[in-house]
Amino acid sequence: MKKSIAKLLALVMAVSFLLCACAQPNADDQPGQESPSGSQTTLAPSDAGNPDNGEKVTIVEWSQGEKILKLKQEIIAEKFPNIDYQYVLVNNNDYLTKLQSALATGTDVPDIITVEITNRGAVFDLDILENLEAAPYNYDRNELFDAVIPALTNSRGELVSLDNQFCPSGFAYNRELTKKYFGVEEPDDVFALVKDWDSFIATGLKLKEVAGDGVYMMQGMFDLLELLVGQSTHEFIDGDTIDVTGRYREAFEMACKIRDAGVPLGNNEKNSTTWNAAYTDGSVLFFNHASWSTNSCIASNDKEQTTMGQWGFCMAPGGGWMNGGTSIGIYKDSPHKDEVWQIIQYFQGSVEGYEAIYDRIGWIPSFEAFYEGDDAPINNDFLYSNWFGGQNICKYIYDNIGVGIAPYESLSTYSTVVTECFKDTALQFLINPQMTADEGLRYMIQSIQMQEPNATVK
Amino acid sequence: MKKNNAITLRGRKMQMGRVWPYLFVLPYLLCYFLFNLFPMLYSFYISFFDWNGVSPKTLVGMQNYVDLLTKDSLFWKSLTNTLAMVAISIPVQVGLGLLAAALLFPMKHKRAMESIMFLPYIIAPIAIGAIFANMFDWQFGYINEVLSHLQVISEKVYWLQDERWAFAIVVIMQIWRHMGYCMIIYLAGMTSISSEIYEAAKIDGANSVQLFWHITVPQLRPMTVFLVLTSIINGLQLYEMPAQLYAGSSAASGGPQFSVLTVIWKFINDAFGPKMRLGYGAALCYILFVIIVAFSMVFKKLTAEED
Numbered sequence: 032m033k034k035s036i037a038k039l040l041a042l043v044m045a046v047s048f049l050l051c052a053c054a055q056p057n058a059d060d061q062p063g064q065e066s067p068s069g070s071q072t073t074l075a076p077s078d079a080g081n082p083d084n085g086e087k088v089t090i091v092e093w094s095q096g097e098k099i100l101k102l103k104q105e106i107i108a109e110k111f112p113n114i115d116y117q118y119v120l121v122n123n124n125d126y127l128t129k130l131q132s133a134l135a136t137g138t139d140v141p142d143i144i145t146v147e148i149t150n151r152g153a154v155f156d157l158d159i160l161e162n163l164e165a166a167p168y169n170y171d172r173n174e175l176f177d178a179v180i181p182a183l184t185n186s187r188g189e190l191v192s193l194d195n196q197f198c199p200s201g202f203a204y205n206r207e208l209t210k211k212y213f214g215v216e217e218p219d220d221v222f223a224l225v226k227d228w229d230s231f232i233a234t235g236l237k238l239k240e241v242a243g244d245g246v247y248m249m250q251g252m253f254d255l256l257e258l259l260v261g262q263s264t265h266e267f268i269d270g271d272t273i274d275v276t277g278r279y280r281e282a283f284e285m286a287c288k289i290r291d292a293g294v295p296l297g298n299n300e301k302n303s304t305t306w307n308a309a310y311t312d313g314s315v316l317f318f319n320h321a322s323w324s325t326n327s328c329i330a331s332n333d334k335e336q337t338t339m340g341q342w343g344f345c346m347a348p349g350g351g352w353m354n355g356g357t358s359i360g361i362y363k364d365s366p367h368k369d370e371v372w373q374i375i376q377y378f379q380g381s382v383e384g385y386e387a388i389y390d391r392i393g394w395i396p397s398f399e400a401f402y403e404g405d406d407a408p409i410n411n412d413f414l415y416s417n418w419f420g421g422q423n424i425c426k427y428i429y430d431n432i433g434v435g436i437a438p439y440e441s442l443s444t445y446s447t448v449v450t451e452c453f454k455d456t457a458l459q460f461l462i463n464p465q466m467t468a469d470e471g472l473r474y475m476i477q478s479i480q481m482q483e484p485n486a487t488v489k
Numbered sequence: 490m491k492k493n494n495a496i497t498l499r500g501r502k503m504q505m506g507r508v509w510p511y512l513f514v515l516p517y518l519l520c521y522f523l524f525n526l527f528p529m530l531y532s533f534y535i536s537f538f539d540w541n542g543v544s545p546k547t548l549v550g551m552q553n554y555v556d557l558l559t560k561d562s563l564f565w566k567s568l569t570n571t572l573a574m575v576a577i578s579i580p581v582q583v584g585l586g587l588l589a590a591a592l593l594f595p596m597k598h599k600r601a602m603e604s605i606m607f608l609p610y611i612i613a614p615i616a617i618g619a620i621f622a623n624m625f626d627w628q629f630g631y632i633n634e635v636l637s638h639l640q641v642i643s644e645k646v647y648w649l650q651d652e653r654w655a656f657a658i659v660v661i662m663q664i665w666r667h668m669g670y671c672m673i674i675y676l677a678g679m680t681s682i683s684s685e686i687y688e689a690a691k692i693d694g695a696n697s698v699q700l701f702w703h704i705t706v707p708q709l710r711p712m713t714v715f716l717v718l719t720s721i722i723n724g725l726q727l728y729e730m731p732a733q734l735y736a737g738s739s740a741a742s743g744g745p746q747f748s749v750l751t752v753i754w755k756f757i758n759d760a761f762g763p764k765m766r767l768g769y770g771a772a773l774c775y776i777l778f779v780i781i782v783a784f785s786m787v788f789k790k791l792t793a794e795e796d
Contacts, residue, residue, distance in 0.1 A: 124736075128761045135542030135767065153763035157543050305628055447763035451742070459745070462627075462647040474746075481563045481747065484556075 088367045090114055090374065092143035093121040093129070094357070098326065099195075099392050106387055107374060114370050123147045127154070134159065142365040143374070146192060148356045148439075151182060152446030160191035160360035161368060168372055174380065179397045182439035183358055192358040193379040196323050196394035199432035200261070200354035202347045203320035203329065205338065206420065208313060212241050218422065222345040225317070228285060231348045235294030238316065247297040247315050250306050252461040253454075254319050255296060256286050260453065261352030268443040272487045275476050279453070283468035286460065298461060301454075307332045320344060321354040322395045322425050325415040339417060344424040351432030353439055382408065389413055395425045395433075402429055445483060452478040536771035546768070553772035564773065566747050567755040568780075570656070574751070575724035578663040583716050585664065586671020587709070591701060593672070594679045603676070606669035614666070618733020621662050625649055625734075649734060652748035659731045659749045663724065671716050678712040679705065714792045721784050725777065728753035752777050 094100055100118040107116040119141070121129055127150055133140045134157070146154045154160075163170040172180055172190050176197065183192045202225065206216040213234070215221055224234045235248045249255050259282035267278035290296060297315055299306035309315040310332040318328070329342065359379070361371045377384035385396045386408045393415040395401070402409050409426050416423055440446075456475040460466050466474075480488040536553055538546040557564050589606060593599045609617065624630050625648040633645045648654045686704055695703065731749040735742070742758050743750030752773070760770025 127763060127765075131542055131761055131765045150763070153765070157541060157765070159543055303628065444764075451763075455745075458650065462650045478746070481566070484560045484562065 087113055087115045088370050090116050090143065090367055090370055091141045092116070092118045092145060092359070093126065093141040094118060094143075094145035094359075095120055095123055095126075096327070099388065099394075102387065102391055103374075103378065106378075106384075110377065111370070111373060114374065116374065123150070126150060130154070131157075140362055140364065142362055142367055142371045143359050144362050145195070145357055145359050148182060148358075149450045150447055151192070151358070152442040152444060155185040155191060155442055156444050158185070159363050160185075161363055162189040162191060163193065163361070164190045167369070170380070174398045174400065176397050176399065176433070178353070178436050178438040180438070181441045182353075182356070185442070186444070192360040193375060194397040195357045195359060195379070196321075197397040197429075197433060198321040198323065198353050198356040199351045199428050199436045200258075200319055200321040200324075200347070201351060201428065201432055202317040202345050203324065203419075203424075204317050204343050204345065205313065205315075205341055206343045207341050208246070208316050209343070212238055212246070212316075216343060218343055218345040218427070221343060225345075225348045228289065228348045232289055232292045232294055235289070236292065239293065239295045242295075244295075245314060247295045247309075249296055249317050249319075250309050250315050251297045251299040251301075252286060252290060253299070253301045253457045255289060256282060256453075256457045256460060257301070257354075258319055258347060258352060259283075259285050259349070261354060262347075262349045262437075264352070264437050264440050266440055268441075268445055268449070271485060272489070273445055273449060273479060273483070274489055275449070275479065276472055276489055279475065280468060280472060283460075283471045287466075287468050287471075290460075290464065300458060300461060311338055317347075319347070319354060320424075321356075322393055322428055323355070325393045325418060325424070329418060330415065340420045342419045342422075344419060344422060344427055346431060351428075351436050353436065389425065393425065395429060445479075445486060448482050449479060452482070532771040533775060535768045536775055538768040539766070540768045541765040542767050543765075549768070553769045554776065557769070557772055557776060563743075563747060563750070564752075564755060567743070567750045567752045570747075570749060571725055571727060571751045574656075574660055574663060574727060575721055578660045578667070579717060579720045579724060581660075582664045582667040582720065583671050583713065585668045586716070587675050587706070587713075589668065589672040590675035590679060591705060594676060603673065607673055608669065609666045610670040612666070614729035615733050617662055617666055618730040618736070621658060621730070622649070622734045622736070625654075625658055650745050652745050655734070655744045655749050658734065659727075662730045663727070666730070667720065667723075674712050674716055675709055678709045682708045714788075718785060718788055721788065722781055725781050725784070726753050727751045728757065732757075 092100065092103075097118075097120055100120070104116050104118065107114055126145075126147065130140070130144070140159075144154065144160060161168065164172060170190060170193075175183070175194075179194055179197065180190070183190055183194065185191050202221075204221055209221050209224070210216045213221075213224055215224070223230075225231045231248070238246060238248060260279060263278075263282050265278065267274040297305075297309060299309060307328075310318065310329055318324070320328070329338070330336075333339070359375060361368050361375065365371055378388065379385070379396070380398060382401050385394075385398075385401055388394050389396075389401075389408055390411070390413045393413050395409065401407065409429055410423075412421070412423060413425065452475050455478060456471050459474055460471055476488050479486070535546065537548060537550055539549045539553070540546040593602055596602070612620075624632050627633060627645050627647045627649070630648070632648065633642070636642045637645065646654070648658060682705065686708075687700055690700055690704055728751055731744065731751060732742075732754055734749070735744055742762070743754060756770050756773045756777070759766050759773060
């Protein structure tokens, strides 16, 4: 009898062990995987809650940049009592991998998918986003600036994403340094120093003469190339043919010309510690700058606010260019697409919704309504205006750069690889001061060809 | 009647007695099937498909394998890199491990040294990658600082952006991590060598070097075979350390001109990178599996023949 009981107990324990080992944790018990937002830690796109019963539905967004996400959470809590908005901080470098894992397993896919510009081609290719022009959304793309549409549409031409911010760019500069070395600080006067690339070279050589070593025109070759490549956008991917030479030669040659002329350029890799430090250490005059850069680059690198009020903004030589940017879309299999669309419509499509983002984060939107009329929010100061001594750089960007800016290039299945290879090539230019434009092109072509053996790369 | 019942009961007990062992191993078998065998078989299955994990699978037959072996030069580059890393690092780490063991074995107070030398092996590979990335960082790394201070270099060296240096750093990391492990295995092996053999050799006039070459090394042969074989298998799966060297860098995945791209790194890029080619990645893994099995069999055969 005792033996039988012992065996029975052993069997129960073994089965319990097995069930414990194999059990899926309840979604409600699942702890947050990455920086859960707010007080709740349920991060899966919840199917809990039924709006028809007056229950809250949980909407999950994966993104980076906690400040904007927190702001959205506050506004949504107030504006949409039926929605419990949660966010998960996911670094841009990990986003694709994490998203794909979630999609492959069919779990934890966010309702709102944020896509950084470098990943858009790959994410749009997955065909996981709702067509926002189809019913029930019926979004009219004419509300957007023409320049941004190529970067929001998939290969079938469907609008599947809306911009978080409009990204025309110019130069942010340190007024104290321009005054110290050139005796000017107002945007028009500073722009006169760099009104074209010849002026930029002449100013750079003068800077070298008056400031000596350790003071640079820009943070490095990487930033210069990014600017030049951004200014020379045109379609260069046709099916499986990638025309790297046609797309990048001009930019590489100009960068080499500027470098070889002796213009002082820093040797900072983008986003490295020294690159970030350059915003406060007085070593660099000009910084590539879009509306999002004030929050993400200047304020975040100057916690002590030592440079507050010292900044100015002007056009860059050669005109404006689109610099980075994120967009958001609705996951096709989200159980709460209507609620997600409410959020997107509010923030990405209404003046009222975007006003708080403009005011608190300093971003500007890609839809025209925000800029229309004398009482348009763009005419008001925003949180970061005081960093620029009262200059409203958002209005400056819209008036002087945004209107008529060259459009983004269309997205392709190769876009992400090309962008990654460009970054790598720019790094090679940075570390090898003797690298020529031809060598840079060869390096880039070889890198792309090795990763895309089925493409014709020229 | 009673007798018949007793026989039936005994029969049942005997039957149950045979069943119990199976019941006890069942949980393990089920877990093994769910978490090991099924994923292995499933990945073999998807290696015949073009699939990104989201869209429907498209059957492509052997095309993934053919493309990998005939079109994908980056696969061959990654394989060459990995084999070269293995070929260079294993003899050095095993040799240094043996040397360290031979020097430490006669010492009385060797615990501290053993622990220090074994420490790198228990550090997570990702942490080692991060440590080396900081050490060899061209702006802040103290390798450049020290060399500049000693006036060995006049300008800072871009260690991680030079193909040859990047490769050398990965090999150094491998050696640094595994040398202590080899030493520990050899030390354990040395304790099992009979002191009588040494004493007999000493009586015959053998010196320390002769003792080492003619007694210690041959007696440790099983350990050497084990270390080389496991190092080959581990070496062919190298990923975390080189990948961490370039984490957060603008450099292309795989280092400058893919000079430190390993097979597993290539697999991660293909399966979970922008293209998300899960079928292609699975095919790559199975090719690596065949390579590892082939290496293991050849090595076992070679060492068995010598026995």
